[in-house]
Structure formats: C-alpha cells, structure tokens
Amino acid sequence: MTLDCKGLSCPMPMMKVAKAMKDLKSGEMLEMFGTDPGTKTDLPNWCTKTGNEFMEMTDLDGGVTRMVVKKS
C-alpha cells in the first residue's frame, strides 16, 4: 500500500499512517511519501512503540522523503 502525505504537516501524516496500518495484515508493507520533517522522527518512534518494523527512509528530490513500514 502506498500513502501520499506530501504537503501535510503534523499531525496529519501520522494520523493517516496509523489509519492505513489498521487495514494491513501482519507482514504487509506501507510505503509513505511525505514532506514534513517531523515525520522523520515521529514515524520511527511510533514504530518502536507499536512494534511495527521501520524498514527504510530515503530522501528524494523535491524535499520528499520515502518511508517504508512493515506491519508486525
């Protein structure tokens, strides 16, 4: 599943990620594209707390960051 959170600021990216993760089965991946610098800290922290696996974070052109989370 891919989630577009570009242009959104706190708390919307985290709210959208949490909602999308509810619809995933264990082992499935969520790919998120965002532009809020805060999400780079918030999402790994949230994964640590919830037990989901933070797989990858890549900075792309245009200030966009790609993050991948695996549902526990």
Added chain:
Amino acid sequence: MSESKEKNPLVQLFDTFFGKHWPVWVGGIVLGLLNILLFAIKSPWGASGGITNWGDNFYSLFGLFNEKGVTAISENNYGMLVLLIILGSFAGALFSKEFALRVPPKGEMIKGFLGGSLMAIGATVGIGCSIGSFFSGVPALSGGAIVFAIGLFIGVIVSLKYLLWEMEKFPGWSSGKSYNFLAAKPNKGNWQIIIGVIVLIAILLLSYSYSKDNMVMSWFIIISGLMGLISQRSRFCIVKSFRDPFMSGESEGAVGVIAGLAVSLIGFTVIKIFGIGAIGELSLRARELTWVFPHFWAKAAAGGFIFGLGMTIAGGCAVGTLWRMGEGQIKLWFSGLAMVLISPLSNKFLVPVVDNILPQSAKFRNYLPDYLGYDGAFALVLGILLLWYWFVKWNERTGRFSAF
C-alpha cells in the same frame, strides 16, 4: 583512518546541532532556562501579545482600532519576539537543510486559518496563549494558568475527536494537490546553510542596533532568535504534548514540556521570592504578580478551551505556529495570518462583551502563594507536573487512552 578523525571538529559540532532533531526534553530544558533569562531582564515568554501587536499595526495602516495609539513593532518587545522566533526557526531549518515552502492541499489551508482564528479568540478572551498563559503562566504560580491548562486539555480532546471523525468521513479534506518549493536536494543544498549564516548575522546586527539605547530589546532579540532555533530543532510544541498521549500514545512531547515547566518553576519562584528586578515595595508586588493574569477562573477556562480547539485543528500552538512558519509550512502561515487579523477584532468586539457578562469573581488574579504560601504553591505545581509525567508514561505503556 576513522571517519571521526577525518571530520573537522567544527563540522562535528555543527552536525551535533543540525544533523538530526534534538530530543524534545533537551529543547524543553533550554527553553525553560531562556524563559528564566527573559523574566530576569524584564518579563517571561509570551506570543499572543506580540501577535496582537502585529495585528494592531496592520489595522492602524487603515486608521482602524488605534484610538489608544499603537506601539510600533520595532518598539514592542513581544512584537519583535514574534518576528525573531520565526527568523530563528528559519535559520535552524536552513542550517539543517530542512527549509522548503510546503504548500498543502486546500482543505488544510482552510483548517490552518480556522485554527488560527480560534487561537486568536482563545488568547484574547483567556488573556494569553499556550505560552503566556500556560508555559510561562504555570511556573509563574498563577491559579488562572492551571485553569487555562485544564481548558486547553479539554479543547484538545474535543478537537482531536473531530480530526479523527473528519479523517474517517471526509478524507478528501486533507488530500489533493500539494507543492514543495526550494527544498534542498539530498546530499546537496549547501546554499541553505549559506543563507542560514546570512540570517544569523542579520539577527546579530539587529540586536546590536538596539544595544546603545534599548539593552532589554537587544537581549530579547538574541534570546527569542535562539528560542525559535531551538524550538525548530527539538520540534517543541504544546499541542503535541497534550494531543499525542491521546492520539499515538507517545509521551516525548509531553515530557519535553514538563521538563521546561519544571526548570522555569524553579527559576520563576526564585525571581519572585527575592524580587529580582524589582525596585521598592510596590514594585516587589508587581514582580510577584508578573504573568498572573486577571482571568481566574471563567476567562481562563473559556480561553483555554477555545485555544485548545484551535491549536489542534491548526496543528501548532502559538510557538508551534511561529516556528513552523519559519521552516516554510504554508498551512501555519494561514494560522499566523488568522491570528494577526482576528486578535484585534476579538479584542475590540468580543472581549468587552465577555467582560460585561462575567462578574469580577470570575475574572480576577489568582496568585497561588497568596493562599498556599510559596512552599505550598511550589509543591502544588510540582505535584501536578509529576502526576502529568506519571500519566503520560503509564498511558504510553498501556495505550489505555490512545486512539492508535
């Protein structure tokens, strides 16, 4: 040869500050210390007064609402503080290559303006915002600040429920076209650091320009610039501290604010007990009542509640709005614009109505040491902070009250 030996020590120092975000508790403690400095040289941190000063100056350009005369922004400590928080955050975002003009979907900009409008109403009715009436008001041992905090808490819960409902029923409101301009490319973008240096030099020159005639302003400029930079690096935000335990369950934001409040509590109490900065008996009492506003209890409760609603919809409290403006979040530009435009209107048309309705017993200065002594007031505030810390940590572990 290891990488650490290859790196210039100054580059290592720069990376320590700007390579990644700071823990919020570090930001909270440093902001608490800087707040004590502001109080020592004049009066504590606040934001809504400065934002209103910007609004008053805007309307005075058209000859509106300036019957009593309007202090120029350049002569108003808090008007300049607002500008410097934005500039300090701008410098912090540039040094960390995080600056970009982030244009959100239309629905988000509308929510930004609506949230800013509610914050303006809350701050003018409640005589202070999340900074003046909470982050500074609570350590100032103001009973009204504690009521304001309860109002904030209830407003945040109601507003968070609304955001969850909106996301479920109308997800399109926070979706749509968005744009990103001037972002640094990965592993490039040193132009942002160069502009950051220019902004920093401009702040220092601005401070120096006041140093001969207005030393207080000179230091306000330096301290508020630092506050903006530190807030951006640690992503310090009051709304995060109230909201996240009930959203994601995380406690980091709350712990940061609690740390800042605890540090300020010690410093403010010392300043008040010893009357630091006071001259004579009358001035000593004025020093004790600094940042103890005549809003206990109804004005504080109503103002806190409305402000809590607004800051959650906007996604930034007063300082959270200002530092996010500095890093280029256009949604928060709309919040800031609404606060500037609506605050003078609320002061002119709404606040007099509220003041006429409420009896004096619902809008007076409640200075906790007058009732509990300094020992009792200090212990009460510290106890509330410890209880809050225990709750957010317990809730983080159990997830009892978190939505996700």
